[in-house]
Amino acid sequence: MAQEDHIYDLIGVGIGPFNLSLAALLDEIDEVSSVFFEQKEKFDWHPGMLIEGTKLQVPFLADLVTMADPTNKHSFLNYISKNDRMYQFYFLQRLDIPRREYNDYCQWVSERLSSCQFASRVSTIRHVREEETYFEVVVENLQSNETHVYKTRHIVMGTGSVPVMPKSFQNLPEQDVFHTADYIPNKDRCRTAESVTVVGSGQSAAETFRELLKEQRECGFRLDWITRSPSFESMEESKLSLEHFSPDYVKYFYQLPQKDKDEIFANQGLYYKGISNHTIEDIYNLLYEYSIGEDELNVGLQVLSEVQGIEEKSDGTGYLLDCFHWQKKESFQHESEVVITATGYKPYVPEFIYYLSDFLQWDDEGRYKVEADYRLKKKEDVNNEIYVHSGISHTHGVGSTNLGLAVHRNKVIINHLLGREVYKMPEKSIFQSFDIE
Ligand SMILES: Cc1cc2nc3c(=O)[nH]c(=O)nc-3n(C[C@H](O)[C@H](O)[C@H](O)COP(=O)(O)OP(=O)(O)OC[C@H]3O[C@@H](n4cnc5c(N)ncnc54)[C@H](O)[C@@H]3O)c2cc1C
Incomplete structure (x- = not known):
């Protein structure tokens, strides 16, 4: 003591x-x-x-x-x-x-x-x-x-760090709309849902999506993955890129002017925010396996689309997500019973x-x-x-x-x-x- x-x-x-x-x-x-x-x-x-x-x-x-x-x-x-x-x-x-x-x-x-x-x-x-x-x-x-x-x-x-939950997703029933940080305690809830949607495309999003994909056919829910990113980007994992995670790079970065540091850091997302290649490979292999002999998968992967708002459906059976395809500049709605936000962490x-x-x-x-x-x-x-x-x-x-x-x-x-x-x-x-x- x-x-x-x-x-x-x-x-x-x-x-x-x-x-x-x-x-x-x-x-x-x-x-x-x-x-x-x-x-x-x-x-x-x-x-x-x-x-x-x-x-x-x-x-x-x-x-x-x-x-x-x-x-x-x-x-x-x-x-x-x-x-x-x-x-x-x-x-x-x-x-x-x-x-x-x-x-x-x-x-x-x-x-x-x-x-x-x-x-x-x-x-x-x-x-x-x-x-x-x-x-x-x-x-x-x-x-x-x-x-x-x-x-x-x-x-x-x-x-x-603590999970970041966008304002529009806050104050909704926690068993239906939650952050990936709370995935394990809510895993059983997903199993009983009609539909589950993962929002975001970092490593946590991909790991959660992969796990849900493994369960999706047995449990029968519709599974969607939506991101505003132009693609499901992979993390920069080449050995020379990994040298950014070294004492030498820390020393170099530290002595730069603060303005430069802020600009550089803002552009280094793929060193730590993207998805590991092995996770993408697992997901692709599962999708391929499931597509054998099937006309249509009950799974959707949607890029270029920002989820801008969410509201509970009037009949209480789930949520309507207001989405915006920023390249086509078109809005659309997406329906899901459970929504999992993979919206990162902040210090x-x-x-x-x-x-x-x-x-x-x-x-x-x-x-x-x-x-x-x-x-x-x-x-x-x-x-x-x-x-x-x-x-x-x-x-x-x-x-x-x-x-x-x-x-x-x-x-x-x-x-x-x-x-x-x-x-x-x-x-x-x-x-x-x-x-x-
Ligand atoms: C899901 C996930 C996976 C990750 N995987 C990797 C990985 O594989 N490799 C990698 O390099 N990085 C990874 N990271 C990034 C990073 O390494 C981890 O976030 C790591 O946990 C950081 O360690 P930490 O000690 O700073 O903080 P944390 O692990 O967040 O621990 C901080 C602790 O402080 C406690 N605390 C806060 N305030 C108080 C207080 N006032 N009094 C007492 N206790 C307090 C909290 O309860 C918490 O337990 C991952 C991050 C996440 C979110």
């Missing part, structure tokens, strides 16, 4: 993979006292999207610790070994592990770390200036309903960060400014830092939400926290150059 009378070196807010990786690395470093708080009852990684057959989109080597220290006991391979699955994993011969297994691995690590405290929501942070300066972190225990106040010299924010920056407005520096867009080593920029030279994992795409670029860069970021944070090179940073880690050499 965390102690209220102690001043910690570091308190972590949120335990997703990014802060869990930091907690795991710090477990080996005795000189740092730390505690991490998570509002969920246990570690759970995007549980609504843990669909059987989905894979981690980075090699398992991007686990919580290996990229910093392959000998660390919290590695994925140690998890495999301790669970007596080494031969099965060896014969599996895959780098891309099931997403459910990644979640199970992270749960295994989180249960071994005494610094991780669950059912604990951080509700406020205050900066205190006494003889010593520190932060006060107010934490609500969601099991006992008690509030505790902890002290720390530094903070690390790992609050991740979650808790409200209480804005209470520290006087302490932090903000850019013209109202976003916090971030140092190269992931500390929020402060207005004065105070010896207390807030490190951030979340909401840093505007400063550190396209790799900010990628699991493959989390350990690198934690190496940087730990080196700064300890004021020495605990982890050696590579001069160059990829083949191509982004900057002028």
